[in-house]
Amino acid sequence: MSQISLTPDPGLRTPDRRRPATTNTCRVCAPLGAVLAFRGLRGCVPLVHGSQGCATYIRRYLISHFREPMDVASTSFTESSTVFGGKSNLATAVANLRDQYAPEVVGLCTTCLAETIGEDTRGIIRDLAAADASLPRVIHVATPSFKGCQHKGFHDTVAAILAQVAQGGERLRQVNVLAGPVSPADLRHLREVLNALGLPAILFPDYSDTLDGPSLARYEPIPAGGVGLDEMARAGRSACTIQFGDTLEPGPGAVLEAAHGVPLVRLGLPIGVQASDAAFAALAEAAGVPLPESLAAERGRLVDAYVDGHKYVSQRRVAVVGDPDLAVALAGFAAEIGMVPVLVASGAATGRMAQALALRGVAGAEVLEDADHDGIGARIAALKPDLILGPSKSYPTARAQSIPLVRVGFPVHDRIGAGRILHLGYRGTQRLFDEVVNTLLANSQDTSETGYAYL
Amino acid sequence: MLDARKSQVITAGDARAIVCDRPSVAGSVTQRACTFCGSRVVLYPIGDALHLVHGPVGCAAYTWDIRGALSSGMQLHRNSFNTDIRENEVIFGGEKKLARALRELIPIHKPKAAFVYATCLTGVIGDDVEAVCRGATAEFGIPVIPVQSEGFRGTKKHGYSAACAALAQLIDSGDTTGIGPFSVNILGDFNIAGEIWTIKSYLQRMGLEVVASMTGDGRVDDIRRAHGAKLNIVQCAGSMTSLAKMMQEKYGIPYVQVSFFGLEDCASALYEVAKHFADLAMLERTRALVREETAAVLPEMARLRKDLEGKVAALYVGGAFKAFSLVKALRQLGMRVAMAGTQTGAQQDYEHLKELCDADTILADDSNPLEMAAWLAARDVDLFIGGVKERPVAYKLGIGFCDHNHERKIGLAGFVGMAAFAREVHATVTSPIWKLVPRRQRPGCSNTEGTP
Numbered sequence: 001m002s003q004i005s006l007t008p009d010p011g012l013r014t015p016d017r018r019r020p021a022t023t024n025t026c027r028v029c030a031p032l033g034a035v036l037a038f039r040g041l042r043g044c045v046p047l048v049h050g051s052q053g054c055a056t057y058i059r060r061y062l063i064s065h066f067r068e069p070m071d072v073a074s075t076s077f078t079e080s081s082t083v084f085g086g087k088s089n090l091a092t093a094v095a096n097l098r099d100q101y102a103p104e105v106v107g108l109c110t111t112c113l114a115e116t117i118g119e120d121t122r123g124i125i126r127d128l129a130a131a132d133a134s135l136p137r138v139i140h141v142a143t144p145s146f147k148g149c150q151h152k153g154f155h156d157t158v159a160a161i162l163a164q165v166a167q168g169g170e171r172l173r174q175v176n177v178l179a180g181p182v183s184p185a186d187l188r189h190l191r192e193v194l195n196a197l198g199l200p201a202i203l204f205p206d207y208s209d210t211l212d213g214p215s216l217a218r219y220e221p222i223p224a225g226g227v228g229l230d231e232m233a234r235a236g237r238s239a240c241t242i243q244f245g246d247t248l249e250p251g252p253g254a255v256l257e258a259a260h261g262v263p264l265v266r267l268g269l270p271i272g273v274q275a276s277d278a279a280f281a282a283l284a285e286a287a288g289v290p291l292p293e294s295l296a297a298e299r300g301r302l303v304d305a306y307v308d309g310h311k312y313v314s315q316r317r318v319a320v321v322g323d324p325d326l327a328v329a330l331a332g333f334a335a336e337i338g339m340v341p342v343l344v345a346s347g348a349a350t351g352r353m354a355q356a357l358a359l360r361g362v363a364g365a366e367v368l369e370d371a372d373h374d375g376i377g378a379r380i381a382a383l384k385p386d387l388i389l390g391p392s393k394s395y396p397t398a399r400a401q402s403i404p405l406v407r408v409g410f411p412v413h414d415r416i417g418a419g420r421i422l423h424l425g426y427r428g429t430q431r432l433f434d435e436v437v438n439t440l441l442a443n444s445q446d447t448s449e450t451g452y453a454y455l
Numbered sequence: 456m457l458d459a460r461k462s463q464v465i466t467a468g469d470a471r472a473i474v475c476d477r478p479s480v481a482g483s484v485t486q487r488a489c490t491f492c493g494s495r496v497v498l499y500p501i502g503d504a505l506h507l508v509h510g511p512v513g514c515a516a517y518t519w520d521i522r523g524a525l526s527s528g529m530q531l532h533r534n535s536f537n538t539d540i541r542e543n544e545v546i547f548g549g550e551k552k553l554a555r556a557l558r559e560l561i562p563i564h565k566p567k568a569a570f571v572y573a574t575c576l577t578g579v580i581g582d583d584v585e586a587v588c589r590g591a592t593a594e595f596g597i598p599v600i601p602v603q604s605e606g607f608r609g610t611k612k613h614g615y616s617a618a619c620a621a622l623a624q625l626i627d628s629g630d631t632t633g634i635g636p637f638s639v640n641i642l643g644d645f646n647i648a649g650e651i652w653t654i655k656s657y658l659q660r661m662g663l664e665v666v667a668s669m670t671g672d673g674r675v676d677d678i679r680r681a682h683g684a685k686l687n688i689v690q691c692a693g694s695m696t697s698l699a700k701m702m703q704e705k706y707g708i709p710y711v712q713v714s715f716f717g718l719e720d721c722a723s724a725l726y727e728v729a730k731h732f733a734d735l736a737m738l739e740r741t742r743a744l745v746r747e748e749t750a751a752v753l754p755e756m757a758r759l760r761k762d763l764e765g766k767v768a769a770l771y772v773g774g775a776f777k778a779f780s781l782v783k784a785l786r787q788l789g790m791r792v793a794m795a796g797t798q799t800g801a802q803q804d805y806e807h808l809k810e811l812c813d814a815d816t817i818l819a820d821d822s823n824p825l826e827m828a829a830w831l832a833a834r835d836v837d838l839f840i841g842g843v844k845e846r847p848v849a850y851k852l853g854i855g856f857c858d859h860n861h862e863r864k865i866g867l868a869g870f871v872g873m874a875a876f877a878r879e880v881h882a883t884v885t886s887p888i889w890k891l892v893p894r895r896q897r898p899g900c901s902n903t904e905g906t907p
């Protein structure tokens with residue numbers, strides 16, 4: 001079949017956030033972010049308060065990316081719950097989760113519906129706990145998607161967990177690391193770095209095992225892994241909180257600073273040599289040790305690779321699409337290796353991407369927030385970059401414009417191994433750099449007349 | 456298993472009837488979605504209609520380009536159009552934004568019709584979607600049809616009816632001149648991986664004219680004249696029988712319920728259609744077609760069957776009709792079915808499944824991952840058939856899996872489809888990786904747990 005463009009003449013339209021209709025959204029909804037964060041808590045079953053479609057769709061979407069079990073419960077509203085409230089559904093759901101999953105904690109987030117009918121979710125939970133001591137603990141976060149997307153849902157959930165679980169007390173020799181909605185591979189790498197530094201750390205949320213687990217002989221109702229409530233309780237006693245995310249203002253770590261005086265160190269996602277230097281220096285300082293030899297060696301190899309490959313990326317133009325913090329960090333990396341970020345786009349509306357890009361030394365890129373893929377596609381068609389760094393949802397644009405796509409972030413559901421995509425640290429940067437260079441090389445090789453088999 | 460769910464699980468040999476057709480138990484992690492989902496999947500494949508989801512971002516995001524429903528022309532359906540309701544509309548209502556969205560999108564995309572899907576949020580804030588649609592119909596001169604698909608209204612089945620009601624508004628608005636006596640509509644095939652093209656080619660070889668396909672590779676103008684056809688062929692009966700009944704009452708068009716999955720079912724589907732027209736030449740053509748098509752795939756299937764004989768399968772699908780066909784198709788491949796479950800089966804469907812299955816086959820209505828995982832392990836299943844949400848349950852346990860849902864990229868309908876199904880099952884079940892998974896590395900497998 002001939003290739004038919006999905007949207008006619010994208011050049012006709014300029015993205016404008018006041019547009020009444022969204023075409024091919026670049027966001028998903030807030031409870032999805034909440035579910036992801038809850039997956040980083042040990043023994044937690046996420047529960048979505050509202051009609052069950054939301055929970056089922058969120059499961060399906062997360063499964064398509066992580067390819068792992070994703071048991072997410074719903075309070076299954078009916079027509080009468082929308083009129084009389086969902087209290088009895090919530091009570092039934094929590095009791096049923098106790099009976100089936102025996103969770104340490106239920107992670108409750110809300111749909112647009114529950115938020116709109118004015119449910120007093122917090123009050124209901126309080127009553128439930130008072131009435132039945134056998135029920136598991138419930139942590140609650142409000143996630144109306146008409147106010148924010150998965151990015152906000154994720155960080156609000158981290159903040160809610162910290163607010164509801166962390167306790168103060170005597171300082172401990174440990175740090176909190178809030179890495180953001182990164183991949184399981186990223187979390188694993190950060191854990192390895194923390195271990196190499198000998199730095200006791202609460203790395204949260206940690207879904208590296210729950211969302212990238214081994215093959216099993218028996219189904220685990222709740223996948224093993226994640227940070228325990230006991231450990232989270234000690235987060236208020238850490239020496240500091242190191243929080244990654246260029247656009248977070250102030251971000252969930254502020255909860256601990258306000259409640260327990262834990263100083264908050266805000267850093268960008270460690271992608272690129274310089275950003276990784278800053279992040280690892282902060283961790284090494286917290287540990288009171290120099291950067292371990294193994295990391296220094298990784299850094300050395302990365303810079304050596306930059307030298308080998310710089311020619312093939314220099315002055316090449318790139319569009320970056322994704323979660324705001326990831327998009328900003330990737331644009332910073334692109335600029336660091338001599339590429340020209342011409343477009344940095346996100347479906348989220350933080351209002352801070354332009355400023356964050358400036359801090360990364362990225363100048364001249366067009367910045368789109370609260371954008372949809374139709375609008376992003378229109379700008380890509382006009383700007384004609386050499387490469388797109390983005391999720392699978394950028395594929396239709398990449399295909400229509402014949403621009404190669406390097407898949408990063410979320411969702412990556414047209415390939416396997418999304419959870420294994422490493423973005424962070426010298427090692428993640430190395431992987432990204434190789435893939436960017438090789439993608440550009442492959443593209444010119446495939447489209448050249450001669451097709452040399454060597455560089 | 457939850458006490459509240461025990462009546463929804465039986466074995467085929469049980470004397471008691473299953474309990475089904477009721478809302479999911481809160482906290483049970485149902486595999487079902489919502490009313491909106493039902494409507495969305497039925498109408499989705501109409502490629503020259505604008506599908507506008509009136510609600511917040513998620514409902515639209517999660518249904519963007521998720522079905523492998525192919526179109527031979529316009530591909531508007533592969534976009535996700537959304538009014539993207541924000542706080543402002545939650546407070547002040549979303550009707551104005553909906554009207555503006557239609558005003559923006561219709562001139563750009565020039566669809567032949569538009570469907571506006573109501574979701575939970577726009578239902579609860581009380582938007583009068585119908586009124587906005589009426590206004591837009593007058594303004595743009597194309598049918599702008601509201602779909603009453605608020606998620607909380609009920610299960611997916613309610614969504615099917617809402618979609619049928621929307622289609623009913625289109626039917627009988629087109630000119631039927633030129634439609635011959637040997638004419639049919641196809642209802643309930645969604646052209647996943649081009650399946651309707653296979654089915655259409657069979658019908659055409661039989662000498663039939665297909666007026667409208669609803670909704671696979673569907674076209675608004677065809678649907679508008681669907682009332683001129685002489686027979687409705689209903690596949691995936693769960694979703695579209697209500698429309699067929701309506702057309703029978705209103706236009707006197709009879710319908711047949713068939714399935715094009717599996718050699719047996721596909722052949723009897725074609726015969727039933729031919730019988731309806733009571734035309735000897737057509738019957739002869741049908742016989743020849745079935746003979747030819749079956750002969751083309753049987754040798755390969757016989758070869759594949761050798762490796763599959765005695766293997767054990769389980770299935771969990773949306774509608775019961777697919778389950779019937781799959782049980783038969785698996786049997787044709789020499790496989791036993793240890794468990795068959797559906798999201799939306801009705802009482803009589805489960806009774807029919809009882810007849811089709813072995814006495815110890817587990818039958819489950821509206822199941823969940825924990826239940827299914829227990830049965831898969833207990834029955835030492837080799838293959839699980841379901842959709843994306845069922846896949847990780849199988850894969851985590853190191854069990855083969857085949858997608859028989861909307862997202863698959865392999866056509867499984869028709870005689871050629873059965874061969875493709877057999878090849879996929881074979882490639883899956885005979886993969887050498889299964890001997891490496893933990894459940895195959897332990898001596899023996901318990902065969903007692905998990906039986907209800």
Ligand code: SF4
Pocket residue numbers: 051052053054055057111113489490491492510513514573574575576604605606607
């Ligand atoms: S909000 Fe309602 S319509 Fe939308 S996905 Fe959730 S249950 Fe379905």
Ligand code: SF4
Pocket residue numbers: 029030031053054057110111112113145146510511512513514515575576
């Ligand atoms: S109603 Fe809200 S929470 Fe539910 S799917 Fe839609 S956007 Fe997400």
